[in-house]
Amino acid sequence: MAPHDLRTLPYYVADPTPLPEGIPKVPEVGATSAPLLSVSYFIGARCQAYNDNFMLCRSQSKTPQKDCLYEGRRVTRCAISVLEDINKHCAETLKTHYTCLENANHELSKCRLEEAYLNKCVKTFLNLDKVLPGADGIPVHERNVKILD
Amino acid sequence: MSHQDLPPKGGYPALQWKRNLPSRGFRPSIYLAIMGGISLLGCIPLTRGIRERREYQREKAWSRLYLLPLLQAEFDRDFVRRSTALEARERELMKDHPDWADNKPIYNDGRARIPSFAVLEGQKKAYFVYSDESVDVKEAAS
Numbered sequence: 001m002a003p004h005d006l007r008t009l010p011y012y013v014a015d016p017t018p019l020p021e022g023i024p025k026v027p028e029v030g031a032t033s034a035p036l037l038s039v040s041y042f043i044g045a046r047c048q049a050y051n052d053n054f055m056l057c058r059s060q061s062k063t064p065q066k067d068c069l070y071e072g073r074r075v076t077r078c079a080i081s082v083l084e085d086i087n088k089h090c091a092e093t094l095k096t097h098y099t100c101l102e103n104a105n106h107e108l109s110k111c112r113l114e115e116a117y118l119n120k121c122v123k124t125f126l127n128l129d130k131v132l133p134g135a136d137g138i139p140v141h142e143r144n145v146k147i148l149d
Numbered sequence: 150m151s152h153q154d155l156p157p158k159g160g161y162p163a164l165q166w167k168r169n170l171p172s173r174g175f176r177p178s179i180y181l182a183i184m185g186g187i188s189l190l191g192c193i194p195l196t197r198g199i200r201e202r203r204e205y206q207r208e209k210a211w212s213r214l215y216l217l218p219l220l221q222a223e224f225d226r227d228f229v230r231r232s233t234a235l236e237a238r239e240r241e242l243m244k245d246h247p248d249w250a251d252n253k254p255i256y257n258d259g260r261a262r263i264p265s266f267a268v269l270e271g272q273k274k275a276y277f278v279y280s281d282e283s284v285d286v287k288e289a290a291s
Contacts, residue, residue, distance in 0.1 A: 017234035019226065028223055036216055044215030051218040058221070063261035065225040065232075072222030079219045108212070109205050132208055140204040147198045148205075 026073040029080055037106060038071040039086055041130040042122055047078035082128075089125035091117040108141070109148070115141060190272065228263065 019025065029036075044051070054071040058064035086094050097114040103111035119141070122128050132139040174180075236252055243249040258260070 005252065015231055015234055017230065017237075019230045020233050023226075024228055026226075029219060036219075037212055040212040040215045043219065044211070047218075054218045054222060062259045065228045068179070068222075069225065069229065072218075072225050075218045075222045083214050107205075107233070108208055132204075132211060136200060140201065140208055147194060147201045 001031065016138050023069060024073065026076050027080060029076060029083065031083060034101045035083070037095065037096055037101055037108070038098045038118065039082060040131075042086065042126065042128045043079050043082050044129045045131065046082050046126075047075060050074045050078045064103070084128075086122060090118060090121035093121045112141065112146075228261075232261075232264075 029037075050071070054068055054075045057068040057071045061067040093114070094140045097111055100111035100114045101108070108115065119130050120135065122130075130141060240251060243251075
């Protein structure tokens with residue numbers, strides 16, 4: 001039986017060819033899932049215009065992968081700027097929150113206290129809000145009473 | 150005349166003709182009503198819980214929506230990198246074939262498609278956990 005862990009396979013399957021010369025380089029985000037989940041609403045708050053522009057470009061193109069590289073680079077750079085700023089000002093709270101998420105099966109509802117500290121810090125230093133569009137009553141992340149666990 | 154038996158003075162004691170069973174509680178309809186009332190009351194936290202769970206799902210969905218362009222942009226760069234490498238590999242392989250139309254699309258709608266099959270070259274790792282040394286990886290991959 002083949003092992004599930006790819007690191008135990010006898011060989012990699014990799015294509016190390018770099019991007020063609022004509023395409024400008026951009027650093028990749030490189031964050032794992034829990035930090036990305038932590039900062040996703042702030043990425044949405046700051047990079048909404050870039051994200052919408054990119055997705056609009058993709059939807060209007062027949063070869064979206066090739067035509068929207070410029071917009072894609074702007075999206076990546078904006079996301080990196082958010083991550084860098086949060087890491088600069090709120091590194092401790094961010095780390096507490098994403099560690100909690102890692103331990104709570106990535107359920108945001110299990111980490112409300114940590115999230116409140118992170119939201120407050122980000123609001124103070126970056127002036128970004130977590131907005132849940134179309135919320136039913138008070139947004140879930142601002143409620144004091146939880147019905148479910 | 151003979152004597153006739155008469156009741157004792159003060160009459161006979163009362164005869165117990167009714168069964169002496171303990172009380173069975175209320176009528177069944179009352180129990181049914183109580184049960185219905187409890188269920189109705191339980192519907193309130195149930196509804197609240199369902200609504201809250203829906204909000205959790207929406208929160209998760211919006212988080213994903215905000216991350217989607219970022220992940221898609223990264224994947225697009227990777228797609229361009231891989232497809233360019235694939236085309237270069239094809240060109241190199243087919244350079245001696247005069248019938249080969251370079252980079253000719255399979256479909257005429259002009260859309261970019263992720264190839265169904267890919268030729269992959271394996272690279273041997275420095276250490277093996279499950280290794281079969283008798284298999285040449287380069288040969289197996291080509």
